[in-house]
Amino acid sequence: MTSESIGWWGVVLGILAGAVRGGTPFLLVSLGECLTEKSGKINLGLEGTLLMGAMSAYAVSYKTGSPWAGVAAAGATGALMGALHALLVSRPKVNDIAAGIAMLIFGTGCAFFLSKPYIQPSAPQLPAVALGGWSQVAQVQAALRISPLFFLGVAVAFALQWFFRATRWGMHVRAVGDSPAAARAMGISVGRTRFLAIMAGSALGGIGGAHLTLFYPGAWTEAISSGQGLMAVALVIFARWNPVQCLWASLLFGGAQAVGPSLQAVGISTGYYLWNASPYILTLLVMVLTCSRKRTLVGAPGALGSPS
Amino acid sequence: MMTIPPVVRPAKPFDLELVKVTKRFGSFVANDQISLKVPAGTFHALLGENGAGKSTLVKCIMGFHQAEEGDILVHGHSREINSPYDAYQFGIGMVYQHFTLVPAMTVAENLVLSRPDTPGIINWKDEMARLREFMQTAPFKMDLDTPASELAAGQKQKVEILKQLYLDSKFLILDEPTSVLTPSEADEVLGLIRDKVKAGDLSVLLITHKFREVFGFCDEITVLRRGQFAGHGLVKDLTADDMAAMMMGGQRETKIVPKAVRERGPAGLEIKGLCANKDNGVPALTNLNLTVHEGEVVGIAGVSGNGQRELVEVLAGQRPATGGELVVHGASYHGTRAETAEHGFFLLPEEPLRNACVPQMSVAENIAFRSFDRPPMTRAGCLVSRAAIRSFAQDLITRFSVKTRSPETPIGDLSGGNVQRAVLARELGPGTARVLIAANPCFGLDFAAVESIHGQITEARNRGVAVLLVSEDLDELLALADRLLVISHGEFVYETTPAQADIKTIGHHMAGH
Numbered sequence: 011m012t013s014e015s016i017g018w019w020g021v022v023l024g025i026l027a028g029a030v031r032g033g034t035p036f037l038l039v040s041l042g043e044c045l046t047e048k049s050g051k052i053n054l055g056l057e058g059t060l061l062m063g064a065m066s067a068y069a070v071s072y073k074t075g076s077p078w079a080g081v082a083a084a085g086a087t088g089a090l091m092g093a094l095h096a097l098l099v100s101r102p103k104v105n106d107i108a109a110g111i112a113m114l115i116f117g118t119g120c121a122f123f124l125s126k127p128y129i130q131p132s133a134p135q136l137p138a139v140a141l142g143g144w145s146q147v148a149q150v151q152a153a154l155r156i157s158p159l160f161f162l163g164v165a166v167a168f169a170l171q172w173f174f175r176a177t178r179w180g181m182h183v184r185a186v187g188d189s190p191a192a193a194r195a196m197g198i199s200v201g202r203t204r205f206l207a208i209m210a211g212s213a214l215g216g217i218g219g220a221h222l223t224l225f226y227p228g229a230w231t232e233a234i235s236s237g238q239g240l241m242a243v244a245l246v247i248f249a250r251w252n253p254v255q256c257l258w259a260s261l262l263f264g265g266a267q268a269v270g271p272s273l274q275a276v277g278i279s280t281g282y283y284l285w286n287a288s289p290y291i292l293t294l295l296v297m298v299l300t301c302s303r304k305r306t307l308v309g310a311p312g313a314l315g316s317p318s
Numbered sequence: 319m320m321t322i323p324p325v326v327r328p329a330k331p332f333d334l335e336l337v338k339v340t341k342r343f344g345s346f347v348a349n350d351q352i353s354l355k356v357p358a359g360t361f362h363a364l365l366g367e368n369g370a371g372k373s374t375l376v377k378c379i380m381g382f383h384q385a386e387e388g389d390i391l392v393h394g395h396s397r398e399i400n401s402p403y404d405a406y407q408f409g410i411g412m413v414y415q416h417f418t419l420v421p422a423m424t425v426a427e428n429l430v431l432s433r434p435d436t437p438g439i440i441n442w443k444d445e446m447a448r449l450r451e452f453m454q455t456a457p458f459k460m461d462l463d464t465p466a467s468e469l470a471a472g473q474k475q476k477v478e479i480l481k482q483l484y485l486d487s488k489f490l491i492l493d494e495p496t497s498v499l500t501p502s503e504a505d506e507v508l509g510l511i512r513d514k515v516k517a518g519d520l521s522v523l524l525i526t527h528k529f530r531e532v533f534g535f536c537d538e539i540t541v542l543r544r545g546q547f548a549g550h551g552l553v554k555d556l557t558a559d560d561m562a563a564m565m566m567g568g569q570r571e572t573k574i575v576p577k578a579v580r581e582r583g584p585a586g587l588e589i590k591g592l593c594a595n596k597d598n599g600v601p602a603l604t605n606l607n608l609t610v611h612e613g614e615v616v617g618i619a620g621v622s623g624n625g626q627r628e629l630v631e632v633l634a635g636q637r638p639a640t641g642g643e644l645v646v647h648g649a650s651y652h653g654t655r656a657e658t659a660e661h662g663f664f665l666l667p668e669e670p671l672r673n674a675c676v677p678q679m680s681v682a683e684n685i686a687f688r689s690f691d692r693p694p695m696t697r698a699g700c701l702v703s704r705a706a707i708r709s710f711a712q713d714l715i716t717r718f719s720v721k722t723r724s725p726e727t728p729i730g731d732l733s734g735g736n737v738q739r740a741v742l743a744r745e746l747g748p749g750t751a752r753v754l755i756a757a758n759p760c761f762g763l764d765f766a767a768v769e770s771i772h773g774q775i776t777e778a779r780n781r782g783v784a785v786l787l788v789s790e791d792l793d794e795l796l797a798l799a800d801r802l803l804v805i806s807h808g809e810f811v812y813e814t815t816p817a818q819a820d821i822k823t824i825g826h827h828m829a830g831h
Contacts, residue, residue: 175442176439176440176441176442177438177439177440178431178436178437178438178439178440179438181423181427181430181431181436181440182431184420184422184423185420185423185431188420188421188422188423189418189419189420189421191416191418192417192418192419192420193420194402195402195414195418196402196418196431196432196434197401197402197403197406197434309422311422312421312422
């Protein structure tokens, strides 16, 4: 069967499949950023973390033959990068934006440097979870071959939501991010809470990278992340620092990314690059439409971006 | 040798004693060999001017600071208190002058979070049931699901006190807890705490400036002056003059600026049909109408959270009005910089550090905010002269006795009273004010500072300034206002003059009947 045989449904299907496939790294990175920002610090370095995660996942999967070892390595690399960022921003008068940009460049550079031996060989990929067995249509089957990391991301989204609402540590993270002074008065260690939150958030970012090299697109190239780590920062604002909304937002962004390729697949290539820009246009549009000057940004951690 | 028993959270109040506690910051001695004893089940007042070292002393008890010398005896045993958590373990809790609620969290979340023994996983159904049960016995009722950011100052203070009762603290330190409460609220709150003390459930160390509270509720006092012990005694043996003498070093001079008798001038500020929303979009003000004439102080009384904050924010230009109009000196007013300067429309908002200052900028720069962009501070239309700003500020710093290391110190480093003075200097110093909005201008200040600010407001009125005074302190309103309006649920519900005012009737209207 060719894509023509299901016609325009192919476009819809392509977008839906892209939402899940392309949305997974967005999801994991934005959840990591969400956790980080809830503690009151911004980590712009997640783009670098994403690349480091992607590279180390690919390398470890290639060396050990186990893609899951690759995922674990990506998480560990991410945690390490996060620890470095957390250490930097915990120093007095270190600006987290500046430190984040430094980490971004450092992570990107490191990943490119270390990845040289892994450009050619192909590493074992993560097994897809095939949910399309009920259908005879090949495109449907292909679209429903879903990354196991997507399910991880969905679970983490709901777990994080629950974590913020119904666990002591989660409430500590929110308190530290919203009012460090109040947190200190309650005997909560602001430094330690932030350190752990940034580290855990960064580990999620690293795992997001593993999806890129071990599932889709499924190989290591230097252009693999194309700024997804940075867009995740906007995505978190768009999702109002709510993990479950991060999930919907990531699907939306993933879907928008797939509009251009899906149209191309049915032979429409006019404005291909314009369609590829749709996630960015979408970001701007949604921001404009959802912002109101009468209301403050609900959910924004109060101490975000403040020097304390 | 005496053995020190292990720490168990106490179920009953205990004696707490400070022995020659000394705390230094660099070369500055904040507390110099201070001793203080609070016997179990007593209500003790800690008195002193701003900067006398009261807050530093209690922060040593709470474990925020560690004293360099001296001992803290809890139930007769010398104890190291290195963190607020240690203090909690000893059953010591504190209500701070600055709020310690997490703004984005609800009242319920704030209460649960404050408990150090909160389980790792919180079962909200059980917690809410326990909180509701606690609320049944609590001295005041609070909606558990309201986010702290939507509470007015007075309500926040109540939640802070509830938090300590919820934590079951047996030794309660209260740092000026009634500054934002109405007198009847203050009496109610302190009365209920007093009952708990009498019942043998609690010891209290109260930092206050109000003699009314000392005489109404306290057993004993200790007085500090400039970081040193300045006196101690039983309340029943002392008079207000004795206490004032201890605090001021026997040189208290009262300067009450008399209200000049004057004809009501033309309208200064007119509020016409004003409507505004709260942060959550719910209406806070509905169709407010008010005229403040020149040379008149109009007071607005009310329980906090009835629209006062929103009204002041609309007047300050911090919150958009959803309807109605402001008219100043007969012209429609929109709060542009040109209009504020033209009409001399000045403001003393509450929480001045947040609402009227840029904390990272210097005292001098903050004082120059109203006029730095005009000659003589700006030349040739665009060149700002730092020297001119400095000398302008230096003059006002001296005149308003703002205590700061230098004009270049960031204003965020100043104590609350001095920030308030600096803002007052900016708004009233140059004498160009013609309309003045003041919101709780004396929150948390000692009585010398209160007197000076009251004097400044009365002087401004006598000069012909139209003054709108929004306050939760009824005594202040009765002393300063020419007319008094009561606000309830965003509407003016009652008007009177201080001469005819009947506290009971006012209270009745404040309560919303």
